[in-house]
Amino acid sequence: MRRSVPNLLALAAVTATVALGIPAISTAASASTTGTASASADNNPYWGPYWSRNRLAKTNGYIDIYWNSDTSNSINITGKLWDLDSRTQRQGGKCAYVKFRFQDLDDVDDSSPSFKSYKYCGSGGSRDFSVQRSDLRSVQVQVCQIGGYSKYPTKCGYWYWLGGDRLNGN
Numbered sequence: 548m549r550r551s552v553p554n555l556l557a558l559a560a561v562t563a564t565v566a567l568g569i570p571a572i573s574t575a576a577s578a579s580t581t582g583t584a585s586a587s588a589d590n591n592p593y594w595g596p597y598w599s600r601n602r603l604a605k606t607n608g609y610i611d612i613y614w615n616s617d618t619s620n621s622i623n624i625t626g627k628l629w630d631l632d633s634r635t636q637r638q639g640g641k642c643a644y645v646k647f648r649f650q651d652l653d654d655v656d657d658s659s660p661s662f663k664s665y666k667y668c669g670s671g672g673s674r675d676f677s678v679q680r681s682d683l684r685s686v687q688v689q690v691c692q693i694g695g696y697s698k699y700p701t702k703c704g705y706w707y708w709l710g711g712d713r714l715n716g717n
Contacts (some may be wrong), residue, residue: 559607560704570667595626596711599690600702603632603645606690618652622686624709632692633670641692642668644700647678650685668695686710 595607608626615621624647634640646664650657667674680686686709690701 563585590712594688594707596690597704597707598691599643599692599704601692603630603641603702604645604692605629605631606645606688608641610686613708619682620652620714621681622679622683622710622714624677624680624686625676627673627675628665628667628690629673630667630669631671636695639669641694641701642666643674644691644693645676646689646691646700648687648689648706649680649683652682652684654684666693683714685714 592609592611593607594610595603597607598605605627606628607699611625615622626645628643628645630643632640632643644664644666647663649661649663651659651661654660662681663678665674665676687706688709689706691703691704693700
């Protein structure tokens with residue numbers, strides 16, 4: 548019996564070491580995978596999903612960037628906008644709203660961005676959209692909610708960059 552107690556203690560120590568070592572290994576693997584995924588995400592044509600601040604509007608889609616030469620590009624953004632607010636307008640429900648901000652290649656100081664927006668009112672439903680532009684340096688997207696008859700969006704999420712390095716010709 549005395550010999551089995553030290554053996555059991557040794558076995559418990561080995562088991563604990565292995566059990567503690569496996570999460571450390573998987574954490575390191577997942578950390579390197581995460582770093583790789585974020586590095587390659589800039590070249591992925593898929594974007595989103597992005598949400599309004601209250602998560603009652605959502606959008607995602609694809610961005611295709613074609614360089615015609617070193618100084619000219621054409622961009623096609625397609626996506627879907629979801630209205631997830633089940634309240635009626637009387638109950639305070641709002642529509643889904645997505646806004647794009649574009650910077651031209653020749654607008655060096657970011658002084659005159661152009662915008663394009665889409666709105667969808669239809670709880671639980673979605674709307675497809677498509678935007679085409681040329682000669683852009685950057686594209687950003689933001690998701691909000693907006694009243695059915697309002698001009699001013701509310702509950703806006705963050706601005707997100709689309710296209711990454713591909714907009715720079717890489």
